[in-house]
Amino acid sequence: DQQVKQNSPSLSVQEGRISILNCDYTNSMFDYFLWYKKYPAEGPTFLISISSIKDKNEDGRFTVFLNKSAKHLSLHIVPSQPGDSAVYFCAASAGGLVGNYKLTFGKGTLLTVNP
Amino acid sequence: GAGVSQSPRYKVAKRGQDVALRCDPISGHVSLFWYQQALGQGPEFLTYFQNEAQLDKSGLPSDRFFAERPEGSVSTLKIQRTQQEDSAVYLCASSWAGSTDTQYFGPGTRLTVL
Numbered sequence: 001d002q003q004v005k006q007n008s009p010s011l012s013v014q015e016g017r018i019s020i021l022n023c024d025y026t027n028s029m030f031d032y033f034l035w036y037k038k039y040p041a042e043g044p045t046f047l048i049s050i051s052s053i054k055d056k057n058e059d060g061r062f063t064v065f066l067n068k069s070a071k072h073l074s075l076h077i078v079p080s081q082p083g084d085s086a087v088y089f090c091a092a093s094a095g096g097l098v099g100n101y102k103l104t105f106g107k108g109t110l111l112t113v114n115p
Numbered sequence: 116g117a118g119v120s121q122s123p124r125y126k127v128a129k130r131g132q133d134v135a136l137r138c139d140p141i142s143g144h145v146s147l148f149w150y151q152q153a154l155g156q157g158p159e160f161l162t163y164f165q166n167e168a169q170l171d172k173s174g175l176p177s178d179r180f181f182a183e184r185p186e187g188s189v190s191t192l193k194i195q196r197t198q199q200e201d202s203a204v205y206l207c208a209s210s211w212a213g214s215t216d217t218q219y220f221g222p223g224t225r226l227t228v229l
Contacts, residue, residue, distance in 0.1 A: 036220075041222065043119065043208070043221050045220070046217045049217075091157075101146065101163055101171075102160050102174075105158045107156055108157055
């Protein structure tokens with residue numbers, strides 16, 4: 001049972017345009033959400049996160065939106081650059097008494113930004 | 116500064132062999148995590164250490180999997196009597212201290228069991 005779903009295995013956009021990556025989750029206990037970026041032969045690199053008490057978090061070209069009622073989050077990259085081409089993983093954790101260490105990942109979306 | 120390093124980067128084992136995978140976390144990081152990433156899947160949590168204490172091993176798939184971090188720094192993930200379904204990339208991550216701190220991942224060890 002996949003608790004974090006990334007339904008688009010791949011996405012292709014033109015340089016300079018907006019990239020929108022989507023993620024859905026089923027576990028209502030999740031209260032912290034993250035996006036990681038992964039290049040081939042490297043480990044995932046943290047990109048941006050959002051707590052469930054917020055609905056938006058912005059960091060430079062990257063913005064994450066959280067819609068708790070829909071159990072949906074999205075990552076917007078504006079403007080997209082060729083160096084953004086990578087696999088993007090959505091991850092979530094449930095804090096509570098034990099903290100937010102156990103990350104549950106989606107399967108990832110391969111983003112290709114064409115020059 | 117140095118990131119998380121893992122060795123070996125690639126390991127081929129015959130079914131039934133034992134393997135040991137090493138993780139060197141970022142210096143000073145208290146928390147250490149192991150994840151398993153099967154082909155086409157996202158990483159899946161295996162186990163969590165705070166210093167030398169293994170606080171959570173709920174993700175270890177069977178008793179053939181064993182992890183240790185005896186001095187609170189380097190960690191080893193051992194898999195006994197490897198099976199074909201153990202083939203995956205094994206990722207190690209570390210974080211400063213608190214359980215909510217950002218996890219920094221190593222490049223992973225790709226294990227192939229023939």
